[in-house]
Amino acid sequence: MSLSFAHVTLAQRVLFGAGRAAEHLAAEVDRLGAQRVMVIASESEMEMARAVAARIEVAHWHDEVVMHVPVEVAERARAAAAAAAADLLVSVGGGSTTGLAKAVALTAGLPIVAVPTTYAGSEATNVWGLTEATRKTTGVDDRVLPVTVIYDPSLTLTLPVGISVASGLNALAHCVDSLWAPRADPINAALAVEGVRALTSGLPRIVAAASDLRGREETAYGAYLSAVAFASAGSGIHHKICHVLGGTFNLPHAETHAVVLPYVLAFNAPYAPDAEARLAAALDAPTAVAGLERLRAELRAPRALVDLGFTEDGIATAVEVALPSIPVNNPRRVTASRLTALLHAALTGVDPAELSA
The missing domain is CATH 3.40.50.1970 (Rossmann fold)
Incomplete structure (x- = not known):
């Protein structure tokens, strides 16, 4: 090809x-x-x-x-x-x-x-x-x-472990979004996958020992790669959702990305098999969702929007504001009902696999 x-x-x-x-x-x-x-x-x-x-x-x-x-x-x-x-x-x-x-x-x-x-x-x-x-x-x-x-x-080194984890998962979200964003291309994908590899190596080291400079170096390197890929590929569904949650509801930026990411991945992965396979390999897991969930468990990452101050009565507004900005070339067609379901799942932190259906 x-x-x-x-x-x-x-x-x-x-x-x-x-x-x-x-x-x-x-x-x-x-x-x-x-x-x-x-x-x-x-x-x-x-x-x-x-x-x-x-x-x-x-x-x-x-x-x-x-x-x-x-x-x-x-x-x-x-x-x-x-x-x-x-x-x-x-x-x-x-x-x-x-x-x-x-x-x-x-x-x-x-x-x-x-x-x-x-x-x-x-x-x-x-x-x-x-x-x-x-x-x-x-x-x-x-x-x-x-x-x-x-x-x-x-x-x-003085960045608390919890904030380091959320910030690092924000970087991982840049990698994931870059695989199906409006200007996704093979170069972006290569950068994103290497970014995932570096982040999944560095972040657990930070959790194990906050003073691990090598872990901090790997995570910073991965974050840079993720951002370069994102800058070229453009903003995908994940970032469009999180910008609304942050700007409209004043939710904390990094933690919001950390919570929403697995639900966006589960939503899109079955409809983007090449991207899913790349991510699964980078995460060293049978599926990308399984690999991300294993990593999040190891990192003790934030898991639910309700813990960040978001409530169910904000979902309708979030859907209304976010829906028009989501790229039309997203692998899976995004409707109001599907976006509502995604936010409901992220609100309470249910199993992301439920969104794959």
């Missing part, structure tokens, strides 16, 4: 090395010729950010970081960047921090150097997201793609 596809690889510099974040950041600021650096980090991570930025001059420190990037928070960050005459943004933190830097770059056109401290993957994509009046809007714009990502796995 001949191959025919179009693939886009995003241009980005990646620097990887434990304990080298400060060194790498100083080198990048010098390479880019930046004179007015604005560092974005949440209040809880500001001490870490100051250590990372210890070798550079900082014009402005910005610590107002809010999950799902509310528009009003983005506007204040944009105003701060303008007031500081910033010529470079440095984000030190997880997906919310990177997302805020992207919101500034979207309107100001400033370059970003991202220093991730979780496995969110936003640092490797050109996707932005803003929330206004309980509706999360996402888009694609190359202005928000960080010019450089600095991965220092030692910065994740």
